[in-house]
Amino acid sequence: MPPRPMIGRFADQYSGRVAEYIQIPTPAGKFDALAAGPEDGRPVLLLHGFPEAAVQWSEQLSVLGGAECFAVAPDQRGYSPGVRPQQVADYRMEELLGDVLAIAEHFGWQRFDLVGHDWGAAVAWTMAAAHPDRIRTLTAVSVPHLDPFGDAVRNDEDQHQRSAYTQAFQSAGAEKALLADNAKKLRQIYYPGVPQHHIDDYVQRLTEPGALTAALNWYRATRLGGGQIGPITVPTLYVWSTEDVAIGSTAAMATADHVTGPYRFEMLEDISHWIPEETPETFTRLLLQHLVSHPE
Template identity: 80%
Template sequence: MAEYIQIPTPAGKFDALTAGPDDGRGVLLLHGFPEAAVQWSEQLSVLGDAECHAVAPDQRGYSPGVRPEQVFDYRMEELVGDVLAIADHLGWQRFDLVGHDWGAAVGWATAAAHPERLRTLTAVSVPHLDPLSEAVRTDEDQQQRSAYMQGFRSSGAERTLLSDDARRLRQIYGRAVPQHHVDDYVQRLSEPGALTAALNWYRASRFGGRIGPVAVPTLYVWSTEDVAIGSTAALATAEHVTGDYRFEMLEDVSHWIPEEAPETLNRLILEHLLAHQD
């Protein structure tokens, strides 16, 4: 079972879940929107049993101890800085990074900017950010899939998502996420300031800048029923990874891969880690 810990950094204290021996192989797992570290419950258990030191933090804005008020404080540079600060506190000079949704976006940016710190990258759902940015600009299918972001950036997004017992927020998860996880996420994001902080990730993001190629050994897992990410950027990601690359496409699985297809994802992660020991 995962253990709750806090991780102090210059930005504040991150809440986190951890499993496995402290001297095990360091694996950091980054959640997406609108979730939290608990989304990785199945992966933490399996990685811990595999003698890895697995740590899943509630990221910036999701951890009450790291919840700045300014949109500016949710830029990608700050999110990548959090990853390195957490790894530094854990004593990890090199580590494996796993991310889903926004966590995958942070993973790609970290791998591009600091390849010397990562042993491997596993990106789930969200592709390399450069082809994704290109698809948002030029691909009609991806433009339609990404249209929801404008709503998340609007000043009334919090009210819309939380009204009527958070009906709109609950709808985002569909039926793929376990109900007890949904209830947990809704409770967390209903706390004062929490949903604003989570939405500030969208408000601070701007497509257009390039992160460049990724040289880190990378596993990218995409699912065919992902409503947010189309095939254009997913298939183009291979052109932006110069290191060892593995692409896995899951049929008939939604965006919520870690919770909907945990056994498959667990197997893929373990295979990726075993293939890159150094």
């Protein structure tokens, strides 16, 4: 569907629309989600990362809804109680892509704009590589293209050190360590950058029985396979921040070599890993500009 004409006009003046809670039925179960904007608007799907939830996109949902987009942010597999399988294998990338396609199928979206942060960005990159015919635009936040990222983890000492935490997350004792002492270590992950009320919300969700295990299973499932995803042909915006403790510059800068479609790279100075929440106005403006630049 062509974008509404008002998208991009006076974007900073949009009052936005309050996101509404919805449920999305799929063959895997019901996803909890937040949605804003008219259902016949330009479809935008936003995928959160670890250890967060759909609420991380609150500011973007409001602005996108006010811009006459239909913006949907699900609590992803394991984060939605209705889609919380117990087996690690159920969190392989193939299953995560299947969820994206099932959500799009529910709404009847033939093509849609895809936005992802952290693990959501990993899913978004892979989705755009595997199903470019379904993706109008890609916006990836923090996590770079997975091919140079994998190379950097293996061969770049800086990135190797930054990614060392993943082994702890894959260990059998990760849940106990993160939740000990009133979830002290879990709470520390969000600093700096995430608003306190969001931290409280995330911690409450992840202390529910089975929730943190499901979230950590995303990391554990990476041991079950995965290879290179190949070049990205769709219009792509990649946003990276210089104070990201998890993602160094090597793969961020190399991402341009893996996008053959229109590409825009934005580097945000003095911002942490939590871009959508720490600097929502800047990021949302970049996102809107990207959508406006690629209406078809």
